[in-house]
Amino acid sequence: MPTPLPGLPERVTIYEVGPRDGLQNEKATIPVEVKAQFIERLVAAGLRTIEVTSLVHPRWVPQLADADVLLRDLKRADGVRYPVLVPNERGLDRALELGVADIAIFASATETFAQKNLNRSLDGQLLMFEPVVRRARAAGLAVRGYLSMCFGDPWEGQVPIEQVTRVGRQLLDLGCTELSLGDTIGVGTPGQVQALLGSFIDAGASVGTLAVHFHDTYGQALSNTLAALQAGVTTVDASAGGLGGCPYAESATGNLATEDLVWQLHGMGIDTGVDLTELARTSVWMSEQLGRPSVSRVVQALSQ
Numbered sequence: 001m002p003t004p005l006p007g008l009p010e011r012v013t014i015y016e017v018g019p020r021d022g023l024q025n026e027k028a029t030i031p032v033e034v035k036a037q038f039i040e041r042l043v044a045a046g047l048r049t050i051e052v053t054s055l056v057h058p059r060w061v062p063q064l065a066d067a068d069v070l071l072r073d074l075k076r077a078d079g080v081r082y083p084v085l086v087p088n089e090r091g092l093d094r095a096l097e098l099g100v101a102d103i104a105i106f107a108s109a110t111e112t113f114a115q116k117n118l119n120r121s122l123d124g125q126l127l128m129f130e131p132v133v134r135r136a137r138a139a140g141l142a143v144r145g146y147l148s149m150c151f152g153d154p155w156e157g158q159v160p161i162e163q164v165t166r167v168g169r170q171l172l173d174l175g176c177t178e179l180s181l182g183d184t185i186g187v188g189t190p191g192q193v194q195a196l197l198g199s200f201i202d203a204g205a206s207v208g209t210l211a212v213h214f215h216d217t218y219g220q221a222l223s224n225t226l227a228a229l230q231a232g233v234t235t236v237d238a239s240a241g242g243l244g245g246c247p248y249a250e251s252a253t254g255n256l257a258t259e260d261l262v263w264q265l266h267g268m269g270i271d272t273g274v275d276l277t278e279l280a281r282t283s284v285w286m287s288e289q290l291g292r293p294s295v296s297r298v299v300q301a302l303s304q
């Protein structure tokens with residue numbers, strides 16, 4: 001019997017990142033049919049927002065070089081959103097040609113990561129994203145802005161909260177319809193989470209436009225999620241089976257596992273629309289495709 005904790009939302013939207021963020025750093029090429037089946041199984045398990053791939057140049061992310069084929073052949077279900085990561089205007093052109101309705105852009109909260117990941121300065125990245133967001137919105141697309149390194153950066157250490165808020169605010173001002181605050185190296189703790197969310201709300205951001213993206217590198221992802229829910233956030237990123245590490249965090253356990261998140265939410269009586277048994281089965285199937293067990297504690301517990 002679920003036991004509610006006061007002050008939390010009745011329903012949480014899970015933004016599933018497994019097929020993109022989860023698989024993008026896999027070394028062995030995964031057949032496009034397996035990716036499509038993975039996405040279809042996630043839909044069958046009740047997920048309603050699934051980031052499916054990235055239209056980045058194949059040189060940078062070889063695993064997602066099949067994005068065009070995947071987007072062309074994927075069977076889509078009614079009421080499901082299938083966002084695609086778009087790095088620049090060329091990616092947006094491809095997204096528009098392929099009939100994509102939801103895109104995401106990936107920005108950095110720190111100068112060093114903006115340089116390393118985007119070859120841009122902190123302000124320069126916004127110049128690059130401005131036409132992408134403007135044209136996407138004019139075409140009727142929803143645009144999610146990812147903001148990475150919000151709670152710490154492997155080169156710069158702790159990141160000033162004012163800086164994170166300023167860059168995130170700029171992304172919302174460009175026209176992003178949602179902003180996902182990422183703890184890319186998984187170092188954040190709950191007090192930091194509530195302080196950052198409070199700073200965004202003080203800066204005029206509506207809490208309904210904010211999402212959180214936690215990594216479990218230091219075992220803090222679920223605690224941080226609970227802190228975010230207490231602050232009013234209702235959209236949480238997670239990756240089925242905990243797929244995906246961060247290449248910048250040594251030995252990173254990566255994304256918060258969707259199953260671990262669902263276990264916590266359902267335990268508190270919060271609706272997600274997800275069938276946990278079906279989802280865990282999907283992750284077991286995917287782990288067989290990848291040839292190693294899922295890192296999700298809930299997947300492990302349920303498949304004993």
Ligand code: MG
Pocket residue numbers: 021213215244254255
């Ligand atoms: Mg991630």
